[in-house]
Amino acid sequence: MRTEDESLKSWLWRCELLPTLRSEPWLWGAAGLLLLLGLMMALNTTYFISLSKTGAPFHLFKRQLLSIALGLATMLLFARIPARGWQRIALGAFAVSVILLLALWVPGLGITKSGARRWLSLGRLTIEPSEPAKFAWVIFLADLLSRNEERIEDFRRGLLPALLVFTPLAAIVLSQPDFGATVVLALLLFAMSFAAGVPPKQLGAAGGGLSALFVYQAWHKTYRARRLFAFAHPWALTRSAGFQLVQSLIALGAGGNWGVGLGAGEQKMFYLPQAHTDFVFAVIGEELGLAGALAVVGLFATIVVRGMRIARNEPEPFASLLAAGMTALLALQAAINMAVVTGLLPTKGLALPFLSYGGSAMVVSLAALGVLLGLGRRAEVQ
């Protein structure tokens, strides 16, 4: 007779949850801690915003719980998909993500908030298509670059096709406009091309060209120029464009070494705009202090180390690039977000993986983690 305990264990085993978790404890441990912290921050930062917007203090928190549940399910599902499977659906997934991006322009589907058409309304579900696009872009690039691995140094075989796909994709994303996502897509292109073996000279040339384009974009759109100026002189514009950054720095400074205590921060009470989304890291700094902020950096660093280790150990080019890309997807967004919050980069509008409020980003981050866990387990099995 099998006990209840044994049957549960067997079920978990068949779902490959236990083998998956056993193989990469550091990776999922770090992500899990971030997720837990994110849960607490969501509870505590959305309380006031939720109260003032809907009158129900836990409305946003409940939505976030739902997103996390959906994300965890996605993670478990994706952890079971082998690398071959990803390669097979690479093109299709990318096509679907592009269709979703284009669907933003279908009247009645795209939702425009504060001047950006970024959200797709599908019944009760609202998704941000640029998030799955990042995910699909990683798979697509891993496929494209691994196919041409033999002649990767050849510009026309290596980097050029990727650039040719990137250009319309970037145009679509920029049209929303979503500058942050575009930057992430570009950085993923460079990171993965570099990993695949594209000569640094080519990357440098392409990087120079893209940077020039971005600078043009920045000056073209006055609000971006204003953001850039505010970034350079935040204290000159504490009331307007520099407001967010100044409030973010104030939050970090107010936290000191050990923070004012979880939940006790005051900056989230309408002082710091987007305290629950893009600037959640500042609230962590205020409430948990330097110690908490450094711990978050350390957890992301752990994810980088473990994720890149999977990529290094993977013999197959596609799987290796896929692991490197998924790791880069999590790491680069985290790095950019934290750099913005600490005033090292101008404001972008990027979520902090696992920590920021927001369903699409949460599901995609957990999905990326699932891909990594799956690859890691198989690497171990082999």
Add this chain to the structure above:
Amino acid sequence: MISGRRHERRRRIGLLSLIVLGLFAVIALRLVMLTMFEGPRLSGLARAEHTETVELNAARGPIVDRYGTPLALSAESRSVFARPGVLLRRSSAAQRAELARVLNLTQGKLEARLATRAHFVWLARQIEPNVAQAVEGLNLAGVGSVPEFKRFYPERNLAAVVVGMAGVDSQGLSGVELRYDSLIRGAALKLEFEHDARGRPLLDNPAALKEAQAGARVMLTIDAAIQALAENELSRSVRLFGAKRGTVVVLDPFTGEVLAMAAAAPHEQAGSSRLHEPAIETTFEPGSTIKGLLAAVALEDRVVDPHTKLFCENGQMKLGSLTIHDHGAHQWLDLGQIVAVSSNIGAAKIALALGSDRYFKGLRAFGLGRPTGIDLRGETAGLLRPAAAWKPIELANHGFGQGLAVTPLQLAVAYAALANGGLVMRPYVVKEAYDPFGRLIFRRTPRIARRAISPVTAHETSVLLRGVVESANGTGRLAGIQNVGVAGKTGTAQMVDPRTRAYYRDRLVASFVGFLPAEDPRLVILVVLEDVGHGRFGGLVAAPVFRTIALPTLERLRIAPRPAPQVTAGYESAELLPLGSLAGSRPPVPPDDRSIRPGSGHAETPAFTGLSLRQALALGRRLGLDVEAVGSGYVVAQNPPPKTPLATLRRVEIELQQDVNRLADDARGVSPPTRGTASPSGRVRGAP
């Protein structure tokens, strides 16, 4: 080849992870630097942002005269504030309209005040407590009221030039209010508001505000009765003689205490009397009043003795291009006669005999050309040019008071030195200060500034000056008082046209300065009437004012037996003072004192209801009770109620309200309602 590819990929992925980790390291470093180097500044900014500090001023301490008559008091009122963000978020337009109506503001004005990024604004300062109560009754989030103290002057403009005034933020602006501001102001209470705290903050502890923070009680040297007398007599004569301005200074010559300092300027704007102190700010040419000082300096330096006779040139003397005139054609006059008839020629001769240096030094010793050092701000030094700059003609002019300028106080202080055996005292207006618990903070002791002349010279000079008042041909006969020796000097100076720097023919400064009793001086009184017309000589217009002030004051200070009533031609004697009788040495009592006296068997609290604040305060003072007033206007409630045994009581709280009808009645001469009737809107506190 393939393994080579794989090796290269491993290397590159390793490099990639190093780059990403490097980014994280930069972020970590940035975090450490932010916390270490900018942390204190940033957390300071956070505090500044989350809290607003509002200073609640303490009750300004009372200013009282030398017998305790309050000249400046603070009454509790309330001020209504708003936190605009909270109020606008949590109230409807209709609620705000109601708020505006209660505060008697237009809604536009209210909204304008709320349209600010500040976290705290005042909506109404120092209003009646019942209005604040009505505001509290609206129960709006983001609106509250705090106690504030409103300065008021229960004796209205009495001694305004000395007391000065304080602004709405409890800051001294002039007079004693300014000079002793740090003492009077007390310690403000700092209140911090947390912005996102909900509901109204609890700042409401008026008792603590009063007891712990209140300012010092400052006691002046001023005697309110003498001050009132001086003000009344001065303004009457200013009106009578058409003077542009008048000043009276009454000093105690032994101590330098200022007993009264009055100014009257009928043509100046009402209210400016609190901002200016003409007795220490304005200067005038002393004219013949200088001759008293000239005689003293000459006697001290033995240039003349009281019996020296000088030839007065039959009333005209040419000195270079200048011709000096006397009012009469005098021949040989001794020093006393020169002073008594105020001979310019005699004075000029004495000045020439003294020489510039000695005369200058003598005048300096009397305090001319330098501030007296009185404890008030804004004193001017007058004008006394250095002796080296005097030409012989100017030396002669200085002999009869031309070419130099003094403040009224300077002249009074110089004459006080003549009355005080030659010692120049530093004048002062604040005698003592007490903390809110009645403990003495300081007591001013008289300070000697310097010795001007020897006691012998001072005595000889006072004999000369008695001749001015008492001799048959003296110019100051109208200052004389029967049975009391009066020493003094008249002065009539032509005013200088500021444009041409020439003398006006018919615009005069008439003055009289003197002391009494001459044998044992207790009072120095200076009267200056500026800008009077032709023929208004000091002896004619200023000397009688001196006398009308001196008479009741002598009586009040019990210096001399009451002289037989004596009416000097063209000038009636002083009337009774509005403050009450000057006969007693006790502070004056208002006429409506409800016939309750301590120890008369009625040892119960009286009914204050219906009394004006002034009347209530006087009643309390008479019974030895501290009266605490809330609001202004007329008493509508009191605590404890009437007929409470007085034995254990020290303090009575009264509540006052403005009542337009009552005010109108009062103006028509209708007496206040009978005791016990509160006004319909009145809130009776602690009623049995």
